[in-house]
Amino acid sequence: MRRAAALLLGAAVVSCLSVPAIAYLKLGTRIGTRTVTMKWAQLPIRYLVTNRGVPGVTAAQFEQTVTRAFHTWDAVPSAVVSSEFVGFTLSSPASGDGATVLGFQNRPELDRTLAATSFMVDTTTGAILEADIFFNSSFSWSVAAQGDPSGFDLESIALHEIGHLHGLAHSAMGETELRAGGRRVIAAESVMFPIAFAAGSIADRTLKADDIAGISDLYPAAAFNRETGTISGKVTKNGAGVLGAHVVAFDPRTGKLIGGFSLSDDGSFVIAGLDPGPHVLRVEPLDDGDIESFFDVTLNIDLDFRVKVYDTIVVVPRGGGTSGIDIKVQPK
């Protein structure tokens, strides 16, 4: 789900099965006591498009735009994903009909939601059976090649929602500021950041390193596991694990930023999809968005610690992992 600029998002997933989003960059579903990654078991993802346009965007333009967004994800060389446009439908994007549908819906009651993705999931395997994306036609939309300040860029928002459709959760790779009426994004380096850029921006038509690592981690091509590596460790405060810390790996050679979260009570984190070589690790509290945009609201996410740059360079091996990193943070 993605909200308009200056506003916060709610939960990443509006699901008929109420699956929590608690995995690193990926959506998950609980099966008993374990969490299973949500992903498509069968590719290509076959999708339909609602045969309905809105002012400024015809149904045909809508289809062409979301197909471009699908192809952007399909083109990630280190991931194996594919999609296929099946045709137009008169149906709305609603869960439970067995079809994956993308389309406009007028949802004026969701005055801060640009679009959202819902799922039907096999709760025994985590396999996504169906996903639907609605784009809120109570907002103005644009498909202008260079963007149009009078409308939100459909391709950018579609790229974000299709990331969810593949099973990606939100990324925290962005900075925001609080203003009257809500939070405004200053900058972001992930299409999967929960708050959209302002109307007219087309910056989110391009996947960033964090997005590419996420989709590749979820649907890895053979080369991904062979050519990239992982960093894992713990974030602790006063000897106890920190839950929900945002850990960012920065590659000083390339400038790539790829993030992950500490996802358990002992503060364990894993960041995948890193290029081999030295990395700088930076840990920050999750203070640039609503917690519910990232985690189940029942989790006790720790925001009470200062930003910390780890004082040891962490080197990522090719096709392997560096583990045992222990980052100690201080209370604010």
Added chain:
Amino acid sequence: MSGAGRTGRLPRALRIAVAAALASALFPHLARAQMYVGSTAPHAGSVEVSAGASWAAAYELNARNAEETRNTGSGSDPFVLFATKSRVTAGTGGQVRVGLYLTHSLMVEGGVHYLRPSLDTRVTSDVEAEGTVTATERLTRYVVDGSLVAHLTPLSFAGGHGVPFVLGGAGYLREVHARSELIETGREFHGGAGLKVWLGGGAPRFGVRVDVGVSSRHGGVDFDTARRTVRTAGASLMVLF
């Protein structure tokens, strides 16, 4: 008997050697004057072995900012989350070389250098944290090289004890990160000059060697693909066989 007549006499070559040894003992300053220039050692086939300390200067790596894409209306330049500047520090360690004289003044040698520099990344200007942090790791660098060494015998001094030399060659660079997670290899070409001071005469004999140079390197721990130039120096004890 002619055989009996030769019994009490030394062969001519041995007599010359004995005379030279006596002369060397009785007139050491004359012997030293001929230790290098015009002497019989080193000569083609002489072997020189040296071991000692090695040093390589620091070199700068690219400065790189952690950047995010700005929202419309937040400015046009990328948003800098923090800035980094990286360098490989100077490294000290050891070296071992073995040389083979091709002529009186030309030698080929092979060597192994072992150094322990650090990779430092200085993190500044963090938008959410005060101060500066330097993240670091220790590297292990091996350089296996080969050189052609030309001794400048006309410039020898101190009665032939000291002789300057120039050298040039190429080598293989192998740099291992702190926990051996990654090994980065490269090539190098080097040139330099130095001085050898022999402490005795003949062979085997001992001496001291110092040299300085520059190494043009490609690969290894670097943040771009351009060649870099690194200053080097060494000091060794050596023995000539």
